[in-house]
Amino acid sequence: DAGITQSPRHKVTETGTPVTLRCHQTENHRYMYWYRQDPGHGLRLIHYSYGVKDTDKGEVSDGYSVSRSKTEDFLLTLESATSSQTSVYFCAISGDIGTRAYFGPGTRLTVT
Amino acid sequence: QQPVQSPQAVILREGEDAVINCSSSKALYSVHWYRQKHGEAPVFLMILLKGGEQKGHDKISASFNEKKQQSSLYLTASQLSYSGTYFCGTEYSTSGSRLTFGEGTQLTVNP
Numbered sequence: 006d007a008g009i010t011q012s013p014r015h016k017v018t019e020t021g022t023p024v025t026l027r028c029h030q031t032e033n034h035r036y037m038y039w040y041r042q043d044p045g046h047g048l049r050l051i052h053y054s055y056g057v058k059d060t061d062k063g064e065v066s067d068g069y070s071v072s073r074s075k076t077e078d079f080l081l082t083l084e085s086a087t088s089s090q091t092s093v094y095f096c097a098i099s100g101d102i103g104t105r106a107y108f109g110p111g112t113r114l115t116v117t
Numbered sequence: 118q119q120p121v122q123s124p125q126a127v128i129l130r131e132g133e134d135a136v137i138n139c140s141s142s143k144a145l146y147s148v149h150w151y152r153q154k155h156g157e158a159p160v161f162l163m164i165l166l167k168g169g170e171q172k173g174h175d176k177i178s179a180s181f182n183e184k185k186q187q188s189s190l191y192l193t194a195s196q197l198s199y200s201g202t203y204f205c206g207t208e209y210s211t212s213g214s215r216l217t218f219g220e221g222t223q224l225t226v227n228p
Contacts, residue, residue, distance in 0.1 A: 047220035
């Protein structure tokens with residue numbers, strides 16, 4: 006399995022607080038993705054990165070920001086968490102377009 | 118732009134076959150297939166690239182029809198272990214593309 010970890014694995018936070026999720030890889034892969042998964046909605050792309058400091062928005066980017074200052078780390082920040090952001094968040098990595106993606110174990114975030 | 122998967126759910130008895138479809142309104146470069154068990158991360162099954170091809174391992178195979186921008190996942194002689202949610206993911210070009218997924222197909226295999 007590819008070396009990809011997410012932290013924290015579980016988090017409960019209150020509405021209005023900032024939250025940062027971390028994705029760390031040891032594969033030196035170029036592409037990194039953040040998805041959220043909610044019942045009935047599959048995997049929805051939030052933001053993705055195609056290189057250090059190169060990021061772009063996905064389908065559901067409102068309320069989220071990302072940063073990638075090193076190849077191995079991709080951070081997802083919720084500036085002011087809302088209950089609608091309660092979800093399971095998956096990070097994924099891939100070496101290039103047309104190559105398989107590896108998923109991290111997921112982070113379960115609850116916003117109360 | 119998310120690909121469209123069908124059907125949304127399938128219930129099979131062990132040994133039966135199933136087909137899951139994935140379609141796009143844009144020209145595809147690649148189609149990925151993943152399976153996810155409840156409470157776990159998605160696991161890679163296979164990837165098909167532009168050019169139209171068919172791939173498979175064991176009793177699970179897939180095809181990619183470039184003209185129709187469609188892919189189909191074939192599960193034959195289903196086993197209990199095939200149960201889970203199947204996702205297709207798509208990429209549209211070779212530069213700056215992103216991997217987006219359909220809403221998934223829930224497959225249940227009963228004894």
